[in-house]
Amino acid sequence: MRRETQNVLLVLLGGALLKISLTGGYLRYVKPSLQPWLVVAGAVMILLAGFAIVRDIRAGHAVDQHEHGTRSPWMLLLPVFAIFLVAPPALGSDSVTRDRAASAPAAPSQAKFPPLPAGEAPVLSMSEFLTRVVWDDSGELNDRTVTLQGFVVHPTPQTTQLARMRISCCAADATPVKIDLASPRAEALPADTWIEITGRLRPGTATEANDYVPTVDPLTITPIPAPPDTYEY
Template structure:
């Protein structure tokens, strides 16, 4: 890859990262919110390196250095010492494998059409609800329905020996993941990230009593705990499921992931 192409790639990469991290909140599809300052700093550094490279290589939009014409003696000396060969040798070093052009594709994707956040395709390949152990549960909000994060619902179903969910109507938000069986149920899902989308884990609650919207649709589900599965509420074998009363479509949140496993929305 020629050196001036490297400069353009640095500038475009810096601009793309700056666009998704500073000028918008698209970065939340890929990393957790706390990493935003590091993305902005990286983008600024890439832009600075791109400008330096552009000036060095004399790109059309950069100031070109003033090259004076060599005198005849200098030209002759250059020929005697193989100046032409040195020029060719240097030119060869400025090129590289053509496959390097592929590096432009992810950069253009971020600038023109940023890939969406992970969804049901990822969640369908995980079955564990990774919820931390909770020593003590605070009382549910007095509101009816009580707003609750998926992690909070799962933790209370499996760990709350006081059965705080018994008889309570809750409101939870997530996206739709189809069930692999033919039970007529589906999953309300959220993905949890510790650092970025690469380490995501799924939180899934089986939904009974409502037809499944299309996969990846974001919905707000109002309902009560669904008994079944042979386990009592507040035990590890309790069914992580809800009997839906209402299912309403909602816009995808700005941050589609949950950081770690909060128990409240």
């Protein structure tokens, strides 16, 4: 591959990385704390390409390496085209239905859960709700209405779930966090519809036999726009 082509590829890759880093698109793939590293990586790619281009211009020629036997560098264009033309969406219901098996959430670091926030229906993340369901033996959730947000999943024709994807580093290690919704209205919603619910836990419904997926009786179901960051951490 010619040196000019290599430099152009490096500029495109660096530009694609900066684009998703500065426009928020990176949240589809990695956790927010990695943004500075992505910005630095994209800027370094562009600077290296600029340095190489200036060096070649000053030398008065470009070196043709005649690497006709390999096409692998051109594969670098695939992620560039994907980002600029058809950016893959964040993980959704398809990922949940493909990965149906779940395990109990890890035990919390604190010995005792703090009290639930005050209010008629405090907002909890799906991860916190599920962790409390499995590990909190105080029974505080049994008598409280809570507010949860997530997207609709229909793993079977008879089952409707509310789900979020939880990641540790990036989308490659994502695992689903989900609850069963006992509501005919939820059953009528299309998959991947983002909703906010207020509801109550059915005590004792999260067991090893059902992969620790609790059942919630929704009191209200409200469609909402998808949040800028769809993952939990």
